Amino acid sequence: MENLIESKIREKLVAAIEKAIEDGSLKLESIPDIYLEIPNNPENGDYATSLSLKLAKTLRMPPMKIAGIIVEHLEEPNSLFDKIVMAPPGFINFFLRERAVSAVIKQVLAEGDRYGSSMQGSGKKVNVEFVSSNPTGPLTIGHGRQATIGDVLSNALSFCGYEVTREYYYNDAGKQMNMLAQSVHARYQQLYDSAYPFPDEGYKGDYIRDAAVDVREQEGDKFAGKNDPETLDFFRRFAVREMIALIDRDLKNYGVRFDVWSLESSLYSEGKVEQAIELLRKHGHIYEKDGAVWFRSSALGDEKDRVIVRSNGEKTYFAGDIAYHMNKHERGFDWAIDIWGADHHGYVPRMKAVIKALGYPDDFLECIVHQMVSFMRDGQEIKMSTRQGQFVTLDELVREVGLAVTRFFFLMRSADSHLVFDLDLAKKESNENPVYYIQYAHARISSIVKHASEKGIDLGNLAGADLSLLTEPEEIDLMKYLSRFPSVVEAAAEKREVHRIPNFILEAVGLFHAYYNKSRVVSEDEPLTLARLALVEALRLVVRNALGLLGIEAPERM
RNA sequence: GCGCCAGUAGCUCAAUUGGAUAGAGCAACGGCCUUCUAAGCCGUAGGCUGAGGGUUCGAUUCCCCCCUGGCGCGCCA
Incomplete structure (x- = not known):
């Protein structure tokens, strides 16, 4: 489930600090947050904490001295660690024992397709609304980025124990x-x-x-x-x-599933819009001017007030959205995530103002804004306009470069960055294309496993392999890397940064390809063969789980 | 004019709630296939993190101020 190594280190640190508080060597009121990081430079350990540096100011002690006290109070350091060293200006660096590292393989094999999942979300109900286009034409590649981010974020949140409802809102009025x-x-x-x-x-x-x-x-x-x-x-x-x-x-x-489809028109026909306006009016957020009805959003952080009923009596799009978000709250969600393109970012303050006006917690609504997509073909940028009929549809794109490539390209970059979708690159079936790089690794491992099984090796007992035989540096690195997957998924979900998952897979399979070229998995040495099969099988499971979150197929052969 | 996002190697991008020596891929150059898939691997080269200030043990990351690019600023959606 979780990253076992990390949580054990945290536990030990907490225990050490508790002891130090008890015997008076650290004068702290409570246990501080435990900052754990993975140093860039392996010379600084597998894990490190800058805890003592953070505590130096409040404790008014030199960081190295605090580090010394913490290390002194750590119990049985030898069970998990090779060594623990203090480094100036106050880091504590942890070097893992190989046995502690290889435990991840058994964990992965045991947990299978649940490896990387967690109960972090503890069943909190979250509504994720995305795409939500006007039904005026097919989805474009602009929608594609949003559809992919929303789909994968929903996957990641579910995997982390949230109860996710994926929702599509049709603006079918107006x-x-x-x-x-x-x-x-x-x-x-x-x-x-x-x-x-x-x-x-x-x-x-x-x-x-x-x-x-x-x-x-x-x-x-x-x-x-x-x-x-x-x-x-x-x-x-x-x-x-x-x-x-x-x-x-x-x-x-495109492989995107929704649980609920909401129609703007039904908010009107069910009187929800009127109810929402009345509620706001009751709380004094509404006034009339120039024959129109206004929402006083400027009092709640927006730059100006907004019209919700025009002087001709028609309601604005915004009116529907107020009712819609009220509706989400009434349906019992703990929070709601809206995913919008950058062209709608100006909408965030007024929607936040609505949340405040309705008396919901400020963090009930979270808006994720992703930057725009531009599309290159033969080195030329293609401008999209639904009205001009010159758009590139999502369907065309998928047909041209394939589902896996389309999804992966949309996910590779952080949502904050503008995305240049290069069709020519996407169509290359070569190592220039990261999707094939990943899928190739999965197919290679599958081939190894098949080869082993044809040689009569019993694959049923991989969990019983003697993992202490895995001593190559590449093997150690691979195992350490696999142990990080749960943290990566959690970060992707909690920080709403799905691009962490593609980056993780690329790095992991990169380690594998290097290992593959250097060492043979299947050899005459049977115990070693079993241990290595356990390793690559664990990797295959992790790659499959990660690709699964991205909605990308993990092929057995290519 | 105001606001949001971005600015990192020639190009496209990473960089763990502020961490130690900023990393990949592509492009360039040089190597590796009688052995589990060469859609792969190894090596070389490439940087004043847009400019300038500040905060602190430490800044690509936070703050201020400029510059550049994208997107907004409607009784449209």
């Missing part, structure tokens, strides 16, 4: 839907009269023509030449339904 209706309507009319005018602001993509053809197939020419409100209403409902089906299909093909 002006955009009328424009969509008019666009499909115009394309439909053009099937009968090629001179029929197309609206200037209409959606120009081919999928609009497809929808028009679908109308003709299902309804024939009964709307030909008609432009009355009932006709347009039919086209609106038809088009929304068709677009939602399109998006559902895209998400399914």
Whole structure:
């Protein structure tokens, strides 16, 4: 489950500090947070703590002296550590014994596909809302980044013991839907009269023509030449339904699953929007000016007040979102995560203001903002515009470079960084492409295991292998690295930094490839063969678990 | 003008709640396939972390101020 080595070191440090407090050598009120880190330079140990440096100020003692006291009070250091040394200006460095390191293999083999999971989240209910596009066309690669981050963050949170609900919110109300209706309507009319005018602001993509053809197939020419409100209403409902089906299909093909689909329109039909406005009004956050209804968000951290009901009586998108977040809270979530593109980041303060106005804890809502994606093909940047019909759809992208590559590229970089998606690189099936590098490692290990089994080696008892035979530096490094996986998953979930997972896998399989080229796993030395098989099998499980969190397949052969 | 994000090797990016000597991949150059998959490995080279101040034992990381790029700043969504 957790990183056993790390938690043992923490326990020992806590015990040592407790003892030191008891006998008066450290004058502390309580146990401080235990900072543990992995030094860059192995000469500084496998783990290190700068605890004494942090405590120096409050204790008013020299850090080296504090380090000395802590080390003196550590119990049975020899069971886990080779040595513990103090280093100026006050670090305590821990060097693990090889036996302590190899324990991770047994842990991985025993826990299998649960290795790396934890109960950190202790069942807290979290709602993760992502993608949430207008149903006006297929998903673009801009949505793709968000879909991937949201999907993988949800996976990581679940793996860490949170109860996650993945949610998609359709903005199926408002002006955009009328424009969509008019666009499909115009394309439909053009099937009968090629001179029929197309609206200037209409959606120009081919999928609009497809929808028009679908109308003709299902309804024939009964709307030909008609432009009355009932006709347009039919086209609106038809088009929304068709677009939602399109998006559902895209998400399914992309391997993203949702638990709940919320419709903006049903918040209206169920009166939720009115209720939300009334609640805000009751608490004095609402006023009227110039015939419109305003939310006083400037009093709660936003830069200005926001209109929620326009002077023509129509509610704004924001009004729906207020009701929606109230709804999330009413459904009993402990917290809600919204994932948005950078073009919506200005929305964060007003949404936070809503949370405050409704009287929810400030941290009920967490907004994750990811930077934009640009798309390069043949060295040329492609501008995306749904209305111009010049977008690159997620579906096209997946078809072109494959699911694994698409997902991996979207995940590789921190959400804060702008992403340049280079199609030419993504299409290369070579070592330039990190996805193949990883999958190749998995296939290689699978091949080793197969080879061993064909040689008649009993793979049923890998857990019983004599792991003390694993003494090569590459083997030790690999084992140490595997033990870090649970911490990486936890960091990915807790810091909402999913790119840590791809980085971890790349590093891990890099160690493996080097090891593979230097040492043979299957040899005439049977005990050593078993030990090495246990090692690579553990690695294979970790790679598979990690790829699983990313929604990427781990192939047996390539 | 105001706000959010970014600025690290030629290019694309990492860097463990502030840690010790800032790391990978690509591109360049030189090596490794009668042995479990060469979609691989090993080696060489590459840096004033955009500039300047500050905080402290210690700053790529935090604060201030500039510069550059992206994105916002609607009774649109």
